[in-house]
Amino acid sequence: MGVELIRGDNFVTARLADVVNWARKSSLWPFPFGTACCGIEMMSTLASRYDMARFGAEAVRFSPRQADLLIVAGTICNKMAPVLKRIYDQMSQPKWVIAMGACASCGGIFDNYTVVQGIDQIIPVDMYVPGCPPSPQALMYSFTKIQGLVQSGQGLSLDPMPEAVPSVPV
Amino acid sequence: MNSAAISAKVAGAIPGACVEALEFQGQTTLQVRRESLKEVLAFLRDDPDILMNQLLDVTAVDYPARADRFDVVYILASIREDGLAPVRVRIKTRIPDGAALPSVTDLWRSADWGERECFDMFGIRFEGHPNLKRILNPDNFYGYPLRKTFPLRGERDPAFLEYKETEPA
Numbered sequence: 387m388g389v390e391l392i393r394g395d396n397f398v399t400a401r402l403a404d405v406v407n408w409a410r411k412s413s414l415w416p417f418p419f420g421t422a423c424c425g426i427e428m429m430s431t432l433a434s435r436y437d438m439a440r441f442g443a444e445a446v447r448f449s450p451r452q453a454d455l456l457i458v459a460g461t462i463c464n465k466m467a468p469v470l471k472r473i474y475d476q477m478s479q480p481k482w483v484i485a486m487g488a489c490a491s492c493g494g495i496f497d498n499y500t501v502v503q504g505i506d507q508i509i510p511v512d513m514y515v516p517g518c519p520p521s522p523q524a525l526m527y528s529f530t531k532i533q534g535l536v537q538s539g540q541g542l543s544l545d546p547m548p549e550a551v552p553s554v555p556v
Numbered sequence: 557m558n559s560a561a562i563s564a565k566v567a568g569a570i571p572g573a574c575v576e577a578l579e580f581q582g583q584t585t586l587q588v589r590r591e592s593l594k595e596v597l598a599f600l601r602d603d604p605d606i607l608m609n610q611l612l613d614v615t616a617v618d619y620p621a622r623a624d625r626f627d628v629v630y631i632l633a634s635i636r637e638d639g640l641a642p643v644r645v646r647i648k649t650r651i652p653d654g655a656a657l658p659s660v661t662d663l664w665r666s667a668d669w670g671e672r673e674c675f676d677m678f679g680i681r682f683e684g685h686p687n688l689k690r691i692l693n694p695d696n697f698y699g700y701p702l703r704k705t706f707p708l709r710g711e712r713d714p715a716f717l718e719y720k721e722t723e724p725a
């Protein structure tokens with residue numbers, strides 16, 4: 387973080403962005419978008435046994451305006467796609483997205499007419515978690531990777547939207 | 557009451573309505589003519605011995621090669637107050653593509669969503685339904701996915717370009 391102590395321990399210098407990012411990564415508020423079985427593993431990760439609170443992410447927000455991490459845990463069908471897109475758009479910048487599980491990442495086992503073949507067709511995704519469902523450890527690992535992105539000031543929502551992502555009318 | 561008894565009663569009350577009565581693994585199925593479908597269903601509901609006071613589901617089966625393409629299936633149950641075990645019976649009727657059946661929402665309110673699902677998934681129309689529109693697929697969806705002719709991957713399927721449906725009249 388580039389923290390330096392000068393004159394004994396009376397003064398600390400650091401880059402403001404580093405300090406802000408450090409505070410941000412230690413208090414990520416997730417929005418739980420649990421639509422299927424993966425949602426159960428996400429709940430387990432948030433509950434006392436695995437306890438996401440250790441990483442500062444216990445304040446689960448059910449309003450997208452108060453959340454900065456979208457965890458999409460489950461199958462997203464075409465009918466749900468506009469809702470997901472809208473939730474993402476309603477989250478304020480900066481924001482990060484985890485696609486949890488095979489369904490959210492690529493449609494999973496559902497190669498059919500109802501299921502979106504990966505949420506990255508609708509919204510930018512920062513981190514994909516493999517598994518059907520991923521274990522809580524896998525979700526926590528991806529979470530710490532997201533924290534790494536936050537600390538270094540990276541994230542797809544901070545870049546201009548990639549050309550390839552089509553916008554869905556909401 | 558077994559299938560023979562039920563079909564005998566139905567035949568007595570509405571002659572010619574019942575085409576076939578089947579008993580398989582303790583399940584009773586009556587096949588009825590399309591024209592008398594609603595009459596039969598109303599009779600089964602109101603007859604004091606049969607008393608099918610609950611409609612569990614309305615669904616359909618697609619046989620694309622058949623002239624009367626669809627089997628529409630009504631699953632009825634009688635929840636009895638006299639302590640007897642509930643009796644179930646399935647009513648099947650055949651209809652061709654594009655034809656309509658009378659809605660039974662006025663007999664059982666639970667027919668509402670079942671008929672909408674049938675309409676959504678098979679394109680079978682129910683006349684007199686209060687709100688016959690898609691229930692599971694998005695409103696702008698094209699086609700009837702539980703028909704065997706529907707391409708599995710929908711719009712992503714190359715076969716979708718050739719897939720054509722005549723909208724139910």
Ligand code: SF4
Binds near residue numbers: 422495
């Ligand atoms: S990836 Fe597997 S566990 Fe997760 S929502 Fe899909 S089917 Fe369920």
